[in-house]
Amino acid sequence: MSGRTPLWLGLGLVAAGLVILVIAAVAGTAGPFGPGAGNPGGPGPMMGGRPGGATLPAPGSPGFVAGTAASPRVVQIVATAQLRFVPDAVPVKQGETVTFEVTTMGPTVHEFMVGPAADVAADTPGTPEIADIGMMETRSVTNTFDGPGPYAFACHATGHYEAGMVGTIAVVP
């Protein structure tokens, strides 16, 4: 009994190591949002795309489908421990409704406010916002871009906006 235990222990460790390698390989190729989030017609993560962004056709590109109130377009954004949003520029079609799914990667808790750039810069009360997005948590907020812009998004956790945790939303006619 005691003589066989190290063998089983060793096999178990090898198996665990293989599982970790497979998980790492899948995560490395598919990104944080898993298979199916890629853009079949555009540049992928290996061709200049950024993780969490530019994975779907942008306004004006072939295949683009504008979001509606009944069926918002989903845009995934990663909030990083380096106090950045990825991507930090999101084009929207004039009048469309977009749901932002914001995921915090890392231990730093973030917020996500979206709306008119002046309101976002001033942290105006009433501007659509998600508060306290914890590590590996994904939360969403939906906004309709029916004005001329400019629009923006930002994190107003203490010191984050001042550190540059802000993104731009350009309205495409």
Ligand SMILES: [Cu+2]
């Ligand atoms: Cu933040």
